[in-house]
Amino acid sequence: MGMSAFEVLGPIMVGPSSSHTAGALRIARVARLLAPQPLARVEFVLYNSFSRTHNGHGTDRALVAGILGLETDDERVRDSFSLAEEAGLEFSIIEGGEDGSLHPNTAVIRMYPAEGRHVEVAGESVGGGRIRISSIDGVPVSITGELPTVFVAHRDKPGVLAALTRSLSARGLNIATMRTFRAERGGAAYTIFESDDPVSDALITEVRRLEHVSFASAVNVGAGRAQAMGESALSFSTAAQLEGLCATFGLGIGELMRAREADLLGERAIADARMDRVLAVMHEEICDTLSYPAPSLGGFLDGQAASVARSSEKLSAALMGEVLTRAVAYGMAVIERSASMGVIVAAPTAGSAGVVPGAVLACGEAIEAGNAALEEALWNAAAIGALISENATVSGAEGGCQAEVGAASAMAASALVELMGGSVRQCLDAASIALGNLLGLVCDPARGMVEYPCQNRNAIGVAAAFSSAQLALSGITCPVPFDEAVDAMAKVGRALPESLRETAQGGLAVCPSVCEGCSGCA
Numbered sequence: 001m002g003m004s005a006f007e008v009l010g011p012i013m014v015g016p017s018s019s020h021t022a023g024a025l026r027i028a029r030v031a032r033l034l035a036p037q038p039l040a041r042v043e044f045v046l047y048n049s050f051s052r053t054h055n056g057h058g059t060d061r062a063l064v065a066g067i068l069g070l071e072t073d074d075e076r077v078r079d080s081f082s083l084a085e086e087a088g089l090e091f092s093i094i095e096g097g098e099d100g101s102l103h104p105n106t107a108v109i110r111m112y113p114a115e116g117r118h119v120e121v122a123g124e125s126v127g128g129g130r131i132r133i134s135s136i137d138g139v140p141v142s143i144t145g146e147l148p149t150v151f152v153a154h155r156d157k158p159g160v161l162a163a164l165t166r167s168l169s170a171r172g173l174n175i176a177t178m179r180t181f182r183a184e185r186g187g188a189a190y191t192i193f194e195s196d197d198p199v200s201d202a203l204i205t206e207v208r209r210l211e212h213v214s215f216a217s218a219v220n221v222g223a224g225r226a227q228a229m230g231e232s233a234l235s236f237s238t239a240a241q242l243e244g245l246c247a248t249f250g251l252g253i254g255e256l257m258r259a260r261e262a263d264l265l266g267e268r269a270i271a272d273a274r275m276d277r278v279l280a281v282m283h284e285e286i287c288d289t290l291s292y293p294a295p296s297l298g299g300f301l302d303g304q305a306a307s308v309a310r311s312s313e314k315l316s317a318a319l320m321g322e323v324l325t326r327a328v329a330y331g332m333a334v335i336e337r338s339a340s341m342g343v344i345v346a347a348p349t350a351g352s353a354g355v356v357p358g359a360v361l362a363c364g365e366a367i368e369a370g371n372a373a374l375e376e377a378l379w380n381a382a383a384i385g386a387l388i389s390e391n392a393t394v395s396g397a398e399g400g401c402q403a404e405v406g407a408a409s410a411m412a413a414s415a416l417v418e419l420m421g422g423s424v425r426q427c428l429d430a431a432s433i434a435l436g437n438l439l440g441l442v443c444d445p446a447r448g449m450v451e452y453p454c455q456n457r458n459a460i461g462v463a464a465a466f467s468s469a470q471l472a473l474s475g476i477t478c479p480v481p482f483d484e485a486v487d488a489m490a491k492v493g494r495a496l497p498e499s500l501r502e503t504a505q506g507g508l509a510v511c512p513s514v515c516e517g518c519s520g521c522a
Contacts, residue, residue: 001237001390005261005271005382007146008348008389008411009278009356011129013072015338016297016450018346018353019105019395019502020050020057023125025077027107028066030133030145031121036215037113041090042067045108049397049502050125051095053448056298056504058341060093063107067091072129078341103134104397104501127395127403128348136190141181147194149219150203155212156182156189163210164191171203232263239387239428239482246424253427254376254418257383275375278345282334282357285344289333296339298449305333308459323366324466331358331462335455348385348394348407351443351450354458355408356381359465360415369419377419381411384431384482391483392490396443396502399493401454405461406438406489410482412465413472422473430465430472432485437464440492442500444507446514453508 013022032039044063046054054060058078065080068087076083084091096108103124112118122135133143136153143149150168154160161180168175174196182189199218207216234249234256236242246256258275262268293303309329316325331354338344338353347356360381364374385394388407393399413430417423422430438461446452472478480488499506508514 008385018350022129025062025066027123041112043110047106056449150193153215234260254380257379300451327362352404352408355461359412377415381415401443402441409434409461413468416469432478434468443502444509448504
């Protein structure tokens with residue numbers, strides 16, 4: 001598994017959706033890097049879930065922001081339409097409708113320069129802000145942009161690949177992967193190099209001068225990777241392997257994940273600094289929202305988290321208890337901030353971003369844990385989320401809300417066990433219990449917005465994490481190993497009808513009270 005912890009606890013982004021906002025922005029950023037000339041006009045054709053819910057998710061604003069080169073955590077994303085107007089860039093958003101041959105979150109971007117031919121790029125948002133460019137001018141390719149990448153457009157002629165590899169070698173780049181795609185023999189071709197090293201402007205200039213090369217560009221908009229990832233003896237791809245490594249090295253899950261990330265990044269200080277920022281943003285996304293509630297884009301949310309927090313003294317003793325009440329309020333606060341296009345940490349997605357910080361920070365306050373203990377719990381959560389991401393999905397469009405809030409609840413449950421001093425096996429039991437408790441949870445955002453029932457489900461995800469952690473710490477084991485629970489969740493996600501996978505075409509999203517006032521409903 002090559003996934004970084006910060007592809008799970010990240011990206012740090014403007015809400016409301018990691019797939020539909022951050023992922024869409026990254027698709028457009030990469031697409032722009034693949035077009036050789038200044039642009040006069042851009043067409044965004046959206047398919048499937050993107051087509052149906054782009055207004056409520058801010059997908060349209062994010063795509064324009066990506067073309068303009070903005071980052072995922074730039075608060076100007078919400079103003080991208082006016083920024084494009086100031087820049088003299090014309091754009092249009094086209095709803096392409098349903099196409100079963102395409103990924104649920106697909107955008108085709110047609111870029112028109114003032115002179116010369118247009119470039120068409122198709123991209124997919126695969127969950128948690130991660131993307132894949134799937135075609136360029138109709139030629140199937142595969143570009144993620146997560147590693148330093150050299151993209152070269154050229155003719156399919158003898159000697160071109162040899163010249164390209166010589167250029168990279170002369171500049172000292174170690175090639176991680178090299179793939180060539182072509183439409184036909186002797187025709188247009190694209191070669192993509194992923195490198196372990198940063199790509200310099202001088203290299204791109206040199207490559208552009210090679211014979212038969214029409215365009216070259218550097219691409220690196222990784223969803224969490226500050227630099228190329230190395231290798232680690234602590235890498236794992238299953239929970240069974242993770243547990244074995246923890247036993248071999250005498251480490252907890254959080255400690256092992258932190259050490260693995262340090263190996264991959266090449267320096268522990270880099271890994272620690274990035275987790276410091278994750279924790280700082282988690283504090284901000286909660287505290288700022290509870291102190292200064294803001295109305296959401298869709299109007300469903302405006303101060304609900306603060307209302308729960310204020311009710312603690314009156315209700316908590318008889319119902320959820322003080323710590324769980326605080327945790328639920330914290331989790332709900334994150335979703336409110338996201339829904340007003342504030343900056344949050346996707347954990348593992350924007351739609352489920354409240355569960356992990358809500359649970360970990362509230363529990364941490366109750367036991368007076370310091371930042372080091374909180375961050376170790378977050379490293380633990382990242383390990384669990386990485387296993388789910390790699391072996392199933394965290395995308396609501398692919399697996400329903402069980403893949404988002406269910407995954408986040410499993411991450412939080414395991415993190416709580418570690419925070420409370422539990423064993424590796426207890427962490428995995430808690431994660432499996434939490435995932436099973438939310439198995440089959442559908443994704444049905446009202447009016448296509450990450451507001452209702454998303455905020456309430458984050459609250460339920462927090463509660464499930466607390467109960468699962470307490471069960472595991474009390475010695476209750478789970479008869480289903482975590483790897484099998486993840487596999488079951490993936491199968492259930494595939495069995496869910498499309499109407500219950502983030503399309504706003506089923507479940508609570510089509511109840512009459514929700515549809516009233518929704519201009520998109522007929």
